[in-house]
Amino acid sequence: MTDLGTLDYIWLGILAVFQGPEAFSLLGVSVSITVMMVAFGLVLGIVVGATPGLGGVIAMAISLPILISIFGFNSDALLPVMGFLIGVMKGSTVGGAVPAILFNTPGTPDAYMTTLDGYPMAQAGKARKALKVSHFSSVTGDTFSDIVLIVCAPFLAILVESYLDLPEKTALLILSLSFIAAVVSGSAAKGLLSCGLGLLAVYIGTGEDFYPRLSFGSDALSDGIPITAAVIGVLVIGAIFGELENLWSQTRRTGEIEIAQDEGDQRLHWSDIRRIFPYIGRSAIIGTTIGALPGVGSTLAATIGYATGKRIHTKKKRPEDPEFGQGAPEGIAATEAANSSVSGANLIPVLSLGIPGNTAAVFLILAAESIGGFNPGPAVFKFSSDLNPELVIAFGLFTTMILANLLNWTVGGLFMRSLGALVRIPKQYLLPVVLLLTLASLYVQETSMSAIWFAFGFGILGYFMMRFGISPLPFVIGFVLGGRIEDTARQAFSATGGDPWFLLKSPIAATFILCAIAVIFLSLRKPKADNT
Amino acid sequence: MRKLSASTALGVGCIAFALILAFIWIPLDTETWLVERKRGRYIAGDSLAPTLAAGFILIAGVMLLFERQTLDLHPTRYNLAFIGAISIFGIVGILLMRWTGPIAASLFGADEYRLLRDTAPWKYIGFVIGGGTMVFCIVSFVEQRVTWRALWIALVAVVVIIALYDLPFDDVLLPPNGDV
Numbered sequence: 001m002t003d004l005g006t007l008d009y010i011w012l013g014i015l016a017v018f019q020g021p022e023a024f025s026l027l028g029v030s031v032s033i034t035v036m037m038v039a040f041g042l043v044l045g046i047v048v049g050a051t052p053g054l055g056g057v058i059a060m061a062i063s064l065p066i067l068i069s070i071f072g073f074n075s076d077a078l079l080p081v082m083g084f085l086i087g088v089m090k091g092s093t094v095g096g097a098v099p100a101i102l103f104n105t106p107g108t109p110d111a112y113m114t115t116l117d118g119y120p121m122a123q124a125g126k127a128r129k130a131l132k133v134s135h136f137s138s139v140t141g142d143t144f145s146d147i148v149l150i151v152c153a154p155f156l157a158i159l160v161e162s163y164l165d166l167p168e169k170t171a172l173l174i175l176s177l178s179f180i181a182a183v184v185s186g187s188a189a190k191g192l193l194s195c196g197l198g199l200l201a202v203y204i205g206t207g208e209d210f211y212p213r214l215s216f217g218s219d220a221l222s223d224g225i226p227i228t229a230a231v232i233g234v235l236v237i238g239a240i241f242g243e244l245e246n247l248w249s250q251t252r253r254t255g256e257i258e259i260a261q262d263e264g265d266q267r268l269h270w271s272d273i274r275r276i277f278p279y280i281g282r283s284a285i286i287g288t289t290i291g292a293l294p295g296v297g298s299t300l301a302a303t304i305g306y307a308t309g310k311r312i313h314t315k316k317k318r319p320e321d322p323e324f325g326q327g328a329p330e331g332i333a334a335t336e337a338a339n340s341s342v343s344g345a346n347l348i349p350v351l352s353l354g355i356p357g358n359t360a361a362v363f364l365i366l367a368a369e370s371i372g373g374f375n376p377g378p379a380v381f382k383f384s385s386d387l388n389p390e391l392v393i394a395f396g397l398f399t400t401m402i403l404a405n406l407l408n409w410t411v412g413g414l415f416m417r418s419l420g421a422l423v424r425i426p427k428q429y430l431l432p433v434v435l436l437l438t439l440a441s442l443y444v445q446e447t448s449m450s451a452i453w454f455a456f457g458f459g460i461l462g463y464f465m466m467r468f469g470i471s472p473l474p475f476v477i478g479f480v481l482g483g484r485i486e487d488t489a490r491q492a493f494s495a496t497g498g499d500p501w502f503l504l505k506s507p508i509a510a511t512f513i514l515c516a517i518a519v520i521f522l523s524l525r526k527p528k529a530d531n532t
Numbered sequence: 533m534r535k536l537s538a539s540t541a542l543g544v545g546c547i548a549f550a551l552i553l554a555f556i557w558i559p560l561d562t563e564t565w566l567v568e569r570k571r572g573r574y575i576a577g578d579s580l581a582p583t584l585a586a587g588f589i590l591i592a593g594v595m596l597l598f599e600r601q602t603l604d605l606h607p608t609r610y611n612l613a614f615i616g617a618i619s620i621f622g623i624v625g626i627l628l629m630r631w632t633g634p635i636a637a638s639l640f641g642a643d644e645y646r647l648l649r650d651t652a653p654w655k656y657i658g659f660v661i662g663g664g665t666m667v668f669c670i671v672s673f674v675e676q677r678v679t680w681r682a683l684w685i686a687l688v689a690v691v692v693i694i695a696l697y698d699l700p701f702d703d704v705l706l707p708p709n710g711d712v
Contacts, residue, residue: 069701181588189539189595193546196588200553203585207578209563214582216561245614248674429682432670433689436663439626440693440706447710449630456622463615468542469605478588486581498567498574520591524599 004385013395016079017403034079037067038400041084042407043415045091050419052099052427054434056092060085060363061236062437064228065445068370075373078393082367083400089360090142090404093298093340094412097134098419101332102127111339112299113306117324117331124327128417132268133329134336135413137280139405141337144284145291145344146401149351152292154394156352157381164378166492167502171512173485174503176355178516179293181474188523190470197461198478199485201225206483208490220450228366229454230479232442234472235359237455238462240435245463247428276333279309283338290338291345293357298342305338306331344401350376351394355481362476370445538606539596546593554586621669629662630708649709656694659706663690 004012016034023036044063048054067084071077096111101118114134121130164172177199181191205212205224215221283305290301309331310324317323317330324331343360350361354377368374373389380390439452462472496502504510559565564577607615636657637645648654667686672678697704 066697069697069704187596187599189543189592189599192588192595193542193592196550196585196592199585199588200582203582207562207581209578211563213562213578214557241615241618244618244670244674245611248614248676249610428671428674429685432667432674433685435670436667436689437693437696440659440663440697443707443710444697444704447705449626449708449711452626452629452707456626459622460615460619464607467605467607467611468538469603482581482585485584486576489580490576493576494573500567520595524595 004383004387006383009383009388009391010395012392013397014399016392016396017083017399020079021076034083034396034400035403037080037084038087038404039407041087042091042404042412043087045088045093046095046412046416047091047419048088049092049095050098050416051095051425051430054430055096056088057239057359057363058236058434058438059088059092060360061228061232062434062441063088064363064367064370065441067367069444071371073371075371075389075393077371078368078374079396079400081371082364082397083403085360085363085367086397086400087404087407089343090340090401090408091412093142093343094135094138094408094416095419097138097332097336098131098416101130101134111302111335113302113335113339114332116306116335117322117326117328120322120325120327121329121332126327129268129272130329130332131417132413133272133276133332135408135416136268136273137276137283137333137336138340139408139412140280141284141287141339141341142344142408143405145288145341146398146405147344148288148292149344149348149401150398153348153352154381156348157378160353160378161381164508165506166488166495167506167509168512170485170488170492171503171509171516172353173355173481173488175512175516175519176349176353177474177478177481177485178520180357180477182519182523183293184471184473187469188520190468191474192520194465194470194472195474195478198230198475199482201230201458201475202227202479202482203486220453225454226446226448226451227369227479228442228445229451230458231362231366231476232438233455233458234462234465234475235362236438237435237459238466238472240431240438241459241463242466243427244431247431272329276330279312279330279334280337282308282312283334283336284341287338287341288345291342291357292348298339298358301342302335302339305334309334351380351397352378354378354484356477359473359476362480365480538604539599542606543593543596546589546596548593550586550590550593553589554583558582558586617673618670621666621673625662625666625669627662628665629658630712631658632661633658633708634712646712649712650705655698655706655709658708659694660687660690662707663693 018032018035020032020034022030023033024031044059045056048056048059063084064081067081068077071080097114097118100111100114101122104115104119118130118134121127177195178192181195182188184191202225204214205221207213212222212224286305286308287298287301290304291298306324313324313328313330322328346358346361347364349355349357350364354375356362356365365376368376374380374393375390380394382388382391439455442451442455443449465472465475492502493499496505499505503513558579562579562582564579566577566580566583568575568577633649633654634645637643637648637654641648641654645654664686667689668682671682671685675682694706698706
């Protein structure tokens with residue numbers, strides 16, 4: 001067998017996507033299952049993004065067990081399943097702008113700033129144009145972010161693998177948890193609490209001893225808490241409860257939703273693109289930079305992108321141009337480019353370090369763990385001359401991202417603009433059905449009633465966390481990383497001959513630990529706005 | 533007397549929980565200590581990682597006492613009433629899902645439920661009644677009225693979910709049929 005170089009791996013990754021098992025043949029051209037699944041994921045993502053109350057996370061939670069039932073637990077399932085999830089992630093970001101522009105109702109939280117200029121444009125009869133600006137900006141930002149991911153992730157992984165040993169990796173994981181806890185919600189203390197609860201939950205019923213620790217001797221706890229039950233419970237079911245409560249408390253609106261009729265030129269001209277492009281560029285850089293930090297959400301990126309764009313627009317705008325907040329296309333561009341460019345960059349810590357930075361990344365890790373054969377982290381990017389199948393999968397994932405972007409560029413906009421009617425689906429019917437569907441999906445994957453009980457219980461916990469203003473994301477990331485932190489720490493402890501100061505002996509590990517402490521205490525100094 | 537803020541109460545609760553965890557639950561419910569000596573070598577025991585989690589919760593509790601909060605968020609009575617009702621609907625729905633099939637089989641079936649759990653209509657009874665009840669009750673509660681529409685939506689939802697999972701896949705079992 002010939003030695004494999006970097007280009008060979010890239011090519012193998014592309015082939016794995018396009019020459020995988022055939023789904024169907026179109027005009028004599030074979031379409032692989034992975035390509036089909038990316039397209040399905042994108043379509044579903046746009047639909048759920050455009051439906052207020054739903055979102056990419058719910059779609060991923062429901063789809064994952066179905067996909068695993070279809071594709072099974074073998075490495076051939078990785079690219080179709082993860083490609084689908086990537087499609088959902090990208091589609092939901094684009095779709096979130098539809099109700100934001102047409103009905104002043106953001107489909108996803110990060111689309112809130114889009115309402116500020118999108119809805120005034122729609123009211124002025126420029127709804128289609130606003131949707132086109134939003135789509136163009138969103139996909140441009142996303143593409144930029146993916147390019148940064150593809151270039152940076154392998155280098156970062158190689159650096160980590162070259163310079164970090166077990167104590168440093170343990171310290172890096174602790175730093176990541178501290179950072180996520182500090183930045184993800186308005187309070188570092190609440191972030192840390194959420195993280196601590198996630199760690200505690202994952203340590204129940206696990207460990208190396210014969211007796212499953214912290215299980216009270218009960219059978220239900222002795223096998224540990226299923227990761228999907230905890231993640232879906234806290235993230236999805238908790239959010240459904242929150243949404244249901246909002247509906248319960250609202251005086252039900254009975255009036256028809258009014259839509260302004262489109263008037264005048266709705267096309268996106270080259271002159272429009274030139275006008276909005278500087279705003280897209282700035283916001284894409286802001287979103288990508290923010291997205292590369294684990295735990296920092298797209299809503300913060302959208303807010304900073306919008307604020308930066310507004311400052312520049314105020315100085316540079318022509319007198320006849322609308323201000324930000326009064327229907328300026330630049331406002332939509334600044335917001336959408338920023339929130340969309342977070343999604344690709346968010347995968348940098350996942351693929352290079354194995355540290356999930358957002359909820360979509362959590363589901364990618366869940367998929368990889370459920371299926372097996374791919375462990376996101378620095379070991380993936382070993383460019384060995386003998387075939388490293390994980391590296392082929394990694395380049396396959398990059399290919400699915402590019403493919404999803406191409407589909408988004410070509411058909412995503414058309415599809416997105418046809419989804420305005422989704423906002424009319426009554427949430428009071430949709431959400432209970434989604435709750436049951438989520439529980440059924442969970443059961444299909446876990447085949448255990450205790451998983452349903454756990455998920456429901458964690459849903460209640462997620463609801464209370466929300467009411468206390470505690471973000472569930474550090475909980476989930478603590479749960480996902482808890483096992484790895486323990487394993488790495490155990491190995492590091494043994495490897496250093498039982499040195500209790502193993503985290504402080506190497507300068508790099510000590511720096512990481514000091515940074516972890518510093519980031520928590522610095523964040524204590526002033527309360528922040530919620531940025532999840 | 534000054535009113536206790538929600539953050540302070542949460543902080544005190546976290547500190548108490550972390551101390552109980554570290555000094556009662558972990559020592560009594562774990563086999564090995566923080567560090568163990570095995571075959572002449574020191575290894576990390578099973579208590580170490582949960583103690584780290586307790587440490588996180590403890591630090592969070594202390595920080596909550598000192599952190600400046602712009603909003604003192606906490607659940608209100610209204611929130612508790614809502615989540616209480618939803619919990620009841622959920623628990624009733626899950627219990628019906630688990631037990632109506634076996635009860636129906638014991639009353640009307642030729643065999644015990646375990647042998648009928650992959651046979652229609654037995655395998656659907658629990659999911660239809662439990663899932664349907666859950667959806668119907670939640671819709672009715674949120675709408676604050678009971679309607680036929682809510683009932684139809686609940687029934688259509690369970691039928692669609694059955695069609696989604698049970699019909700295409702031979703090896704997929706709906707709740708509770710996988711572990712009865």
